[in-house]
Amino acid sequence: MEHRADIAVIGGGFGGALMAMVARQQGHSVVLIEKGAHPRFAIGESSTPLANLFLQQIAEKFNLPQLLPFRRWGEWQQKFPDIGCGLKRGFSFFHHESGQPFSDNPERSKQLLVAASPRDELADTHWFREDFDQHFVSEAQSLGVEYFDRTELIDFHEISDHVLLIGKKGGEKINFRVDFVVDASGPRGCLFRLLRLSERNLPLMPATSGLFAHFNNVDSWDSEEGVPYPVEDAAVHHVFDGGWVWVLKFNNGITSAGVAATQEKVKSLRLSEGAVGWDLLLNHLPTLAEQFRGADTQNDFVFVRELSFGLDEVVGNRWAILPPAAGFIDPLLSTGFALTLQGIIRLAELLPSPSKDDLLLYQRQTLNELDQVSHLVGALYSNMDDFEIFTALTQLYFVAVSFAETANRLGKPDLANSYLLCEHPDFGQSTREICELAVHSNNRETILRKISKAIEPFNISGLADPSRRNWYPVVLDDLFCSAAKLQSTDSEIREMLLREGML
Ligand SMILES: Cc1cc2nc3c(=O)[nH]c(=O)nc-3n(C[C@H](O)[C@H](O)[C@H](O)COP(=O)(O)OP(=O)(O)OC[C@H]3O[C@@H](n4cnc5c(N)ncnc54)[C@H](O)[C@@H]3O)c2cc1C
Numbered sequence: 001m002e003h004r005a006d007i008a009v010i011g012g013g014f015g016g017a018l019m020a021m022v023a024r025q026q027g028h029s030v031v032l033i034e035k036g037a038h039p040r041f042a043i044g045e046s047s048t049p050l051a052n053l054f055l056q057q058i059a060e061k062f063n064l065p066q067l068l069p070f071r072r073w074g075e076w077q078q079k080f081p082d083i084g085c086g087l088k089r090g091f092s093f094f095h096h097e098s099g100q101p102f103s104d105n106p107e108r109s110k111q112l113l114v115a116a117s118p119r120d121e122l123a124d125t126h127w128f129r130e131d132f133d134q135h136f137v138s139e140a141q142s143l144g145v146e147y148f149d150r151t152e153l154i155d156f157h158e159i160s161d162h163v164l165l166i167g168k169k170g171g172e173k174i175n176f177r178v179d180f181v182v183d184a185s186g187p188r189g190c191l192f193r194l195l196r197l198s199e200r201n202l203p204l205m206p207a208t209s210g211l212f213a214h215f216n217n218v219d220s221w222d223s224e225e226g227v228p229y230p231v232e233d234a235a236v237h238h239v240f241d242g243g244w245v246w247v248l249k250f251n252n253g254i255t256s257a258g259v260a261a262t263q264e265k266v267k268s269l270r271l272s273e274g275a276v277g278w279d280l281l282l283n284h285l286p287t288l289a290e291q292f293r294g295a296d297t298q299n300d301f302v303f304v305r306e307l308s309f310g311l312d313e314v315v316g317n318r319w320a321i322l323p324p325a326a327g328f329i330d331p332l333l334s335t336g337f338a339l340t341l342q343g344i345i346r347l348a349e350l351l352p353s354p355s356k357d358d359l360l361l362y363q364r365q366t367l368n369e370l371d372q373v374s375h376l377v378g379a380l381y382s383n384m385d386d387f388e389i390f391t392a393l394t395q396l397y398f399v400a401v402s403f404a405e406t407a408n409r410l411g412k413p414d415l416a417n418s419y420l421l422c423e424h425p426d427f428g429q430s431t432r433e434i435c436e437l438a439v440h441s442n443n444r445e446t447i448l449r450k451i452s453k454a455i456e457p458f459n460i461s462g463l464a465d466p467s468r469r470n471w472y473p474v475v476l477d478d479l480f481c482s483a484a485k486l487q488s489t490d491s492e493i494r495e496m497l498l499r500e501g502m503l
Contacts, residue, residue, distance in 0.1 A: 001174055003146065005029040006352050008165055008178040010191070012149065013042060014129070015322055015340045016184030017136035018058065018067075020145040022348040023182075025062040030145045031176055033167065035185075037149045038137055041299055042129035043212055044324075045256055046088060046235040046248055046334045049116050050401045052124055053408055054341035062348065066139060070132075074121030077251075083135055084128025086250040089229035090115040091334075093237045093394070095387040102238075102287040108469045112391050114398055115228040118474040122501060126235070126248045126256070127337075148174070156181075156194040156319075163318045179352055181319040187309055189325040200312040203371055203432075204378025204439050205329060208243075209266045210307045211277055212258025214298040218247070219291045228473035235334060238288055241385035245281070245288060246331060254298060260307055260330055262381060274301035308374070314366050315359040320347055327370040330377045333397050339369060339419060365418065372422035372431065379435035386444070392451045393438060395464050396420075396431050403458040403486075406479065410488050410496050421458065430454040460485055476502065 005028075009020045012034030020032040052071040059067040069079040073087050093112040096102055104110040117123040141147050148169060155166035165176040183191040191197065223231045238245040243261025250256070259281055261271060269284070271277035278301060282289035310327035314320065323339040343366060350358045376397060383389040397420065404416035421427040434450050441447070455464060460482035462468065462475055476497065483493050497503040 001172070002177055003031055003148075003175070004177050005031045005146065006179050007031075008033060008163070008176050008181045010153065010165075010181065010183045011185035011189060011325070012036075012038070012133070012137050012147065013184065013186065014127070014133045014136045015324060015344065016182075017133065017140045017145075018341070019182050019184055019322065019344050019347065020140045021064060021136075021143055022058060022062045022344060023351055024140070024143045024145050025064060026348065026351060028352050030140075031178065032137070032140055032145050032147045033151050033153060033165070033176070034137075034147070034149045035152050035190075038134035039130045040133075041214070041302075042133060043256070043258070043302070044331070044336050045086070045126045045129060046246075046331075047124045047127060047337050048334050048401065049124060049405045051334075051337035051341055053405050054338060054345060057408075058341060058345060058348075061345070070125070070127075072121070073123040073125050076125060080135070083131040084250050084252045084254070086126030086128070086248050087120060087233040088124040088126055088235055088248075089117055089120065089233045090235075091237065091394075091398075092231045092234040093239055093391070095390070096238055096240045096285050096287070098240060098284045100286070102285075106469075108471065110387060112394065112470045113228050113231060113234075114394075114463070114472045115474045118476075118502060120233070123233070126250060128250050128252065128254070153190055153194065156191065158316070158318055179318065180354075182347060183319065183321040183325050185325055187325065187328050189321075191319060191321055192311060192325070195316070195319075197311050197313055200310050202308055202310045202327070202329060202374040202378070204382075204435055205308050205374045206262050206378065206381050208260050208262055208307045208330060208381070209271060210258055210260045210304040210331070211271045211274065211281075211301055212246075212256070213278075213301045215255045215257055215292070215295045216253060216298055218249070218255040218257070218295045219293065221247070221291055226471075228471050237332070238285060239384050239387065239390065240285065242381075244332060244384065245285070247288075247291075255295070257292075258331075260332065272303050272305070274303060277301075277303075310367075310370055310374070312367075313363070315363045317356070320350075320354070320359060320362060321366075322347070323366055323370065326366050329370065329373045330381075332377050332380060333373070333394070335373045335419075338401075339366075339373075342419060365423075368422050369419040372420045372428065375432050375435040376420065379438040382439045389438060389444060389447060391470065392448055392464070393435070395451060395455050395459075396434065398461070398463055399455040399458045400427065400431075402461050402463075406460060406496075407486055409500060410486055410492060412487060415487065427454060427458060457485060
């Protein structure tokens with residue numbers, strides 16, 4: 001059987017479903033092709049302010065108001081209480097010494113708490129993908145997207161004015177004749193295999209593996225008095241030399257947890273052996289072991305031998321690959337959703353017949369942004385044994401994303417039109433140089449000084465202020481004091497804060 005459509009989207013995760021919805025709203029006929037079936041386990045769950053801003057922009061640009069409640073905890077709880085969700089008020093980091101219980105000092109030099117929102121109602125979320133992706137696919141179908149699950153694509157033919165995708169569904173042959181293909185099938189996905197695309201080296205990034213699962217009955221991690229937000233209502237990162245553990249709590253009793261680590265740690269902790277590796281890991285992190293003492297897994301552990309990957313080609317005449325299928329660095333800093341959603345906006349504006357130049361621009365932006373993440377995450381891995389440098393390096397991330405989000409909310413997107421400001425002539429280049437230095441040099445003072453200098457013109461949230469001793473609540477005065485950095489007046493800032501419900 002042959003199906004004809006303007007656009008084929010491969011991969012029915014939230015990325016593919018959203019891409020299909022947007023293309024449909026632009027008046028195109030769309031087929032969405034998924035090799036599995038919903039509901040299904042999926043990893044990659046923690047959203048960020050910038051990702052939520054991109055989701056809001058998709059909703060507004062493409063007339064998809066049904067997406068808006070998902071940009072914030074409060075609206076989500078009100079409108080979709082049955083779709084699993086976690087409360088994310090910020091990013092919590094704790095640094096552990098192997099075999100030692102977690103402990104800190106009055107300077108709080110072993111922790112970092114960065115708030116992203118002033119209160120729960122406005123907070124970011126963790127997306128329980130089993131529910132979330134299924135909901136988005138149903139939404140796509142209700143807009144007229146034709147959805148084919150349990151469909152395996154086995155061949156791709158580019159013929160002068162169309163693409164022929166050949167697949168199988170339930171043992172039967174199924175063909176799709178389309179004008180353009182968007183690949184949203186995730187890491188080392190469909191077009192990577194069908195077109196035999198090659199992988200490239202990712203700058204500064206060591207080889208890492210991941211081990212993760214969903215758990216029940218995970219205990220709590222206590223908050224000290226005076227914290228900017230309850231430390232567990234966040235993406236919680238437990239950092240140790242050679243790797244880090246994430247813990248994300250959902251409102252359905254499930255906790256997502258996993259570890260990403262360098263090959264040396266993968267070997268010494270036997271992470272490829274699943275539960276055995278997880279137990280060995282917890283032996284090295286006794287305070288975390290306490291938290292997981294009564295926990296049991298909901299599903300089998302998933303081990304991913306090579307977490308990071310990158311393609312060197314992400315567009316062709318009649319196809320383009322969304323960022324998460326074009327490359328992935330690491331869950332650290334939760335960069336995946338923002339890149340996915342930004343990629344959807346960029347591609348949607350080009351459909352249905354992008355010019356060669358437009359596609360090459362999309363490719364350049366996608367690869368540059370992945371490279372920037374790779375520089376930063378690579379530098380962070382190199383400094384997981386030195387939490388002061390690690391913390392300083394994270395400021396390159398926090399400063400760039402908070403500046404970009406605020407500039408966009410102020411209606412000044414030109415101030416920050418690339419992820420992590422990677423194409424900014426000063427900040428982008430300085431970040432890469434600092435990351436190189438942080439990997440190849442032991443000159444701590446120089447690294448700290450250069451970071452301080454690089455972030456200053458973009459720091460609008462009081463980050464890196466030593467008097468705050470690594471706790472950064474949302475302080476609106478910081479923003480007013482930084483109005484000039486955003487080329488804005490106090491009244492523009494005030495209006496924006498009122499619009500966003502922050503005042
Ligand atoms: C361990 C880990 C943790 C992460 N944590 C975060 C995080 O906290 N925050 C964040 O922002 N990002 C995170 N990410 C990245 C995040 O997972 C991705 O950005 C996100 O999943 C992209 O969603 P997607 O729907 O585009 O792709 P995916 O979630 O990868 O979905 C792809 C879909 O395509 C289908 N598919 C695959 N192959 C084919 C094929 N040949 N034909 C048809 N269908 C196919 C799959 O079955 C799947 O349904 C993480 C990634 C990993 C690996």
